[in-house]
Amino acid sequence: MExxxxxxxxxxxxxxxxxxxxxxxxAGVEEYTNPQLRHLICxxxxxxxxPGALKNKGPKVTKWKExxxxxxxxxxxxTDADEEKLAQLQQSIEGxxxxxxxxxxxxxxxxxxxxxxxxxxxxxxEKDALLKEIDDDNDDTDANVAGEPLV
Numbered sequence: 001m002e003x004x005x006x007x008x009x010x011x012x013x014x015x016x017x018x019x020x021x022x023x024x025x026x027a028g029v030e031e032y033t034n035p036q037l038r039h040l041i042c043x044x045x046x047x048x049x050x051p052g053a054l055k056n057k058g059p060k061v062t063k064w065k066e067x068x069x070x071x072x073x074x075x076x077x078x079t080d081a082d083e084e085k086l087a088q089l090q091q092s093i094e095g096x097x098x099x100x101x102x103x104x105x106x107x108x109x110x111x112x113x114x115x116x117x118x119x120x121x122x123x124x125x126e127k128d129a130l131l132k133e134i135d136d137d138n139d140d141t142d143a144n145v146a147g148e149p150l151v
Contacts, residue, residue: 002086004078004082005078005082005083005086007075008075008076008077008078008082009078010048011046011073011075012075012077012078014039014042014043014046015043015072015075017039017043018039018040018043018044018072021036021039021040022040029061029064029065029068030061032061032064034057034060037057037060037061037063037064038050038054038060040064040067040068041054041060041063041064041067043072043073044064044067044068044070044072044073045067045073046073046075
């Protein structure tokens with residue numbers, strides 16, 4: 001959400017600068033300075049930077065002539081309601097995050113459900129063999145924790 005805030009603020013700033021430039025009276029596109037053309041083009045392209053081919057004034061003038069009558073990009077302005085949502089989000093993040101609210105916990109729950117479905121399809125003998133194997137693995141782990149060598 002912080003990214004959305006930054007993007008919205010940057011778009012608003014690009015638009016504000018571009019509109020200030022456009023309010024100035026100039027005889028023609030060629031009268032704009034390099035920095036002015038950069039601001040105008042970035043605004044129309046909704047970009048922080050110019051494409052690499054637009055280093056000199058000539059290509060910038062050509063690009064602006066191509067873009068000037070196109071619709072400017074739209075963006076959602078950052079509102080007080082957005083700011084309040086962001087503050088609430090930040091507050092909830094600053095507190096303890098329950099393990100159940102994490103991606104890991106959700107993925108684990110999916111895998112546990114898959115395992116349960118698989119187990120339901122096993123015969124009694126297969127289940128007993130699997131449980132014995134799990135118990136044996138647990139005994140090995142317990143022995144290792146107690147400092148006994150694994151066999």
